[in-house]
Amino acid sequence: MVEVLTKIEIVTRPNKFEQFKQELAKIGVSGITVSEVKGTGLQKGYIETYRGTRKEITLHDRIKIEIVVCEVPVQDVIDIARTYFNTGQPGDGKILIYELANVIKIRTGEVGHAALKNNN
Amino acid sequence: MQMGDSVFMFIATLLVWLMTPGIALFYGGMVKSKNVLSTAMHSYMPIAIVSILWVLIGYSLSFSTGGNAFIGNFDWVGLKGVSFEPNAEYSATIPHNMFMMFQMTFAVLTVAIISGGFAERMRFSAFIVFIVIWSLLAYAPVAHWVWGVGGWLRELGALDFAGGNVVHISSGVTGLVLAILLGKRKDSESSSPHNLPLTFLGATLIWFGWYGFNVGSALTINDVAMTVFVNTAIAASAGILGWMLIEYFVNKKPTMLGGLSGAISGLVAITPACGFVTPASSIIIGLVGGIVCFWGVTYLKKKLGYDDALDAFGLHGIGGTWGGIATGLFATTSVNSAGADGLFYGDFSLLWKQVVAIVATYIFIAIITYVIAKAINVFVPIRVDEEQESLGLDITLHGEKAYHETNF
Numbered sequence: 001m002v003e004v005l006t007k008i009e010i011v012t013r014p015n016k017f018e019q020f021k022q023e024l025a026k027i028g029v030s031g032i033t034v035s036e037v038k039g040t041g042l043q044k045g046y047i048e049t050y051r052g053t054r055k056e057i058t059l060h061d062r063i064k065i066e067i068v069v070c071e072v073p074v075q076d077v078i079d080i081a082r083t084y085f086n087t088g089q090p091g092d093g094k095i096l097i098y099e100l101a102n103v104i105k106i107r108t109g110e111v112g113h114a115a116l117k118n119n120n
Numbered sequence: 121m122q123m124g125d126s127v128f129m130f131i132a133t134l135l136v137w138l139m140t141p142g143i144a145l146f147y148g149g150m151v152k153s154k155n156v157l158s159t160a161m162h163s164y165m166p167i168a169i170v171s172i173l174w175v176l177i178g179y180s181l182s183f184s185t186g187g188n189a190f191i192g193n194f195d196w197v198g199l200k201g202v203s204f205e206p207n208a209e210y211s212a213t214i215p216h217n218m219f220m221m222f223q224m225t226f227a228v229l230t231v232a233i234i235s236g237g238f239a240e241r242m243r244f245s246a247f248i249v250f251i252v253i254w255s256l257l258a259y260a261p262v263a264h265w266v267w268g269v270g271g272w273l274r275e276l277g278a279l280d281f282a283g284g285n286v287v288h289i290s291s292g293v294t295g296l297v298l299a300i301l302l303g304k305r306k307d308s309e310s311s312s313p314h315n316l317p318l319t320f321l322g323a324t325l326i327w328f329g330w331y332g333f334n335v336g337s338a339l340t341i342n343d344v345a346m347t348v349f350v351n352t353a354i355a356a357s358a359g360i361l362g363w364m365l366i367e368y369f370v371n372k373k374p375t376m377l378g379g380l381s382g383a384i385s386g387l388v389a390i391t392p393a394c395g396f397v398t399p400a401s402s403i404i405i406g407l408v409g410g411i412v413c414f415w416g417v418t419y420l421k422k423k424l425g426y427d428d429a430l431d432a433f434g435l436h437g438i439g440g441t442w443g444g445i446a447t448g449l450f451a452t453t454s455v456n457s458a459g460a461d462g463l464f465y466g467d468f469s470l471l472w473k474q475v476v477a478i479v480a481t482y483i484f485i486a487i488i489t490y491v492i493a494k495a496i497n498v499f500v501p502i503r504v505d506e507e508q509e510s511l512g513l514d515i516t517l518h519g520e521k522a523y524h525e526t527n528f
Contacts, residue, residue, distance in 0.1 A: 015510045018310055038526060049519045 003113045005100040006074050010065040011039055012093035017063060017082040023080050024067070030118070033066040043091030062093060068103060070113045121206050125213040125340045129222055133288070133453020135332025136225035138325055140167055143232045144244030146380075147239060150430050153314040154512025155240045156522045162235030165248065166228050170255050174224045181260035182268060182439035183223065185209055189272035191261045209269050210365040211339050222336060227263070229254055229333075231286045236432030240305050241509055244517045245500040250299065250492060254294065258488045262286050262481060278477035279451060280458055284392025284443045285481045292437025293482055296428055297489040302503050304427035306510065311429075316377055323380040327356055330387050334394045344456045351389065355394070355406030359386015362410025370418070378414070381435060385413035388439030393447040396459040401450035402486055413439050439476055448474035467504065 012037075021032065038059040045058035067077060078095055085092055105115035144163035148156045170178070180196035187193040196202050199217065205214040231251050238247075263286050265273040273285070280286065305311060313319060334352045338345035363382025364374045389409030390402055397405065417434035429435055446469030451462035461467040496502055508516040515521055 013510075018307075046515060047519055048515065048521060 003070060005079070005103055005112065005116075007098040007100050008069065008071050008074060008077050008098040009065045009098070010067075010081050010093065011037065011062055011096075012065070012081070012085040013087070013091065014063045016059065017065075020065075020080065020084040023084070024077065027076050027080070028072050029067055029069060031068070033065065035064050035066075037062050037064045039093070041091060041093075043089070046105070060091060068100060068116060070116050121204075121215060122213040122340075126215060126218060127337060128341055129211075129214045129218055129339065132332035132336025133218070133222045133225055134340070135329045136222070136229065136336065137329075139329035139333065140164075140225070140232045142322045142325030142329060143235075144231070144322065145291055145318050145461070146326055146384075147236055147319075147430050149315040149320075149322060150313040151240055151525055152311060152378075152512070154514055154521075155521060156314065156318075156514065157518055158244070158513035159235065159239050162242075162247065163232035163237065163520065166231035166251055166255075167330050169248070169251055170228045170231050171224055173252065173255055174220075174227050174412030177222065178227055178255055179220050179259050181256060182227075182263040183210065183220075185269040187264065187268065187270060189262050189265075189270055189275065192268055213340060219339075223263075226283055226287055226333075227255060227259055229292045230259055231282075233291035233432055233436055234294045234298070234415050236430035236435075237292075237297075237299040237428050238302055239405065239429040240311075240513065241302055241429075241503055242298070243500060243502055243504050244513075246496050246500050249496050249500075249501075250298075253492050253496075254489065257492065258290065258294065258485055259286070262290050262485065265480075266477070270470070273477045273480070276473050276476065277460065277470070278473040279396055279447050280392040280444070280477065281395035281447075282334045282391045284440045284447070285316045285477055286386070286434040287351070288391060288440030289444070290485045291476060292433040292435070292440055293485045294489045295432025296426065296437060297486050298493060298502075299433070300426050301426045301490070301493050301497075302427075304425075305429060306506070308427040313377065316476050319377065319380060323383060327387065330356070334391060338395060344395050344458075347399070347455055350399050351390055351397065351402035354399060355390030355402040355409070356383045356386045358403045358406030359383050359389065359410040359413075362386070362407040363414050364410075366411050366414050370414075381413065381417070382410040384435050385409045385439045388413075388436055389443040390445060391440070392443045393450060396447060396451035396456050396462075398450075398455055401452075403444075404444045405450065408446070408522050409442055420526045444474045444478045445471070448472070 039062045040058050045056050048055045048057055081095055101117040102111055104111050121429035140163050144160040148160045151159045177197050180194055181192045184192035184196040186195050202216050202220050204215045206212050211219045265271040266280050266286050335345050335349045338348055360379050360382040363378050365402050367378045368374050386409045389405050393405055413435050416438035417431045449462045449464050452465045453459055460470045463471045485497055
């Protein structure tokens with residue numbers, strides 16, 4: 001059987017991250033990477049003022065969540081993400097799907113699907 | 121007028137003044153990084169607003185001698201008759217306007233302490249209106265009850281040396297009522313402090329200022345004042361130990377924030393008692409203060425489910441209540457002949473008076489706070505909207521951010 005490894009990258013608002021993470025754990029996704037990022041899109045900017053100097057800020061605070069799955073259906077992850085991160089307003093972000101060449105677990109040297117499981 | 125007392129009271133006033141910016145840092149470090157400026161504003165704006173109100177009308181309502189048992193009158197509005205000439209009924213040895221300034225710093229500080237209850241979710245305009253009304257309709261009467269000539273708690277003989285009722289119970293209960301009316305923060309379960317070293321600096325300034333607060337309340341340097349000095353120092357230390365001990369037993373890890381909270385708990389607890397009890401009693405009062413406040417913020421808050429964000433009630437309300445009761449237990453005329461003997465020195469009546477003072481303050485402050493907040497809410501929602509809360513109050517209400525980690 002050919003293993004299909006998929007990387008899912010979600011750039012979105014930080015608000016609902018905790019609930020999202022808990023929901024993912026329920027469908028068997030335990031390993032994720034999160035970073036704080038800045039992004040711009042359709043959402044309008046806002047004004048900061050320092051001693052009268054106005055500064056228009058068009059970069060918004062977002063998080064980027066990176067997930068790699070094999071057995072877990074990609075669609076499930078997408079559904080959960082849209083459930084939690086869809087506010088109906090511009091600025092909710094994007095979900096990007098990549099096919100991965102391989103995954104290697106640093107501690108054990110396991111590759112592919114085995115590297116994603118917590119056997120050893 | 122005596123120069124020695126006046127110099128001492130000038131310094132004491134400066135020390136108490138410093139406590140309010142201290143509260144800004146103490147609270148500022150405990151909120152999320154997106155709300156630190158908003159939280160600092162909750163301490164800074166009272167300095168601006170309450171100081172002016174105090175001179176215009178607040179001092180007269182609190183301290184003017186021609187009022188009734190409940191509140192002063194308008195005789196001293198705009199500081200009419202409040203001059204360099206000492207007022208013998210309050211402070212015969214220092215200028216009357218210096219006494220007024222000393223009391224001003226208390227009025228400002230009390231309003232700033234409240235913000236621990238409603239941090240991270242109150243609308244700025246509603247907050248401004250609230251503190252204007254509250255400082256006149258809530259603070260001024262309670263200050264008059266306890267300290268004003270003719271005030272009913274003063275006449276009753278309840279003891280409150282430096283402001284356990286007036287400053288701590290009143291601000292703590294107000295914070296609690298606002299916390300309940302505003303509701304929980306959306307992330308109240310997962311919210312954690314963003315900068316504890318800032319909180320350390322704030323707590324240090326508060327403690328430093330507290331020496332002016334308690335010792336200055338003696339209005340001179342005499343035998344009682346030096347007992348107060350000693351009591352304040354060791355009650356704060358005992359508060360740290362009390363909190364740390366119980367925290368170690370419950371969680372196995374003593375925390376820095378716990379230590380800071382313990383110091384504040386001990387200081388709050390000794391505030392009403394400091395001029396009436398022995399140093400040995402102060403250690404017990406501080407130690408128990410740290411323990412009951414720990415119980416308040418970890419168990420009581422969780423059990424009752426209110427979101428007293430930075431524990432205005434947990435430290436000041438509960439610590440102040442314990443301090444008031446402790447005064448009724450440990451007070452002795454051997455420390456201060458102007459005081460009274462508490463239960464442990466053979467007299468039950470003081471404890472009863474202390475309880476009356478505490479209960480009256482709770483009831484009056486809770487009702488007046490509820491009414492003011494509900495009335496403001498008719499005109500402008502006291503809580504920010506959801507988007508403002510999730511983006512943070514700094515950027516949405518004030519248009520500025522505390523930290524710019526990136527250079528874009």
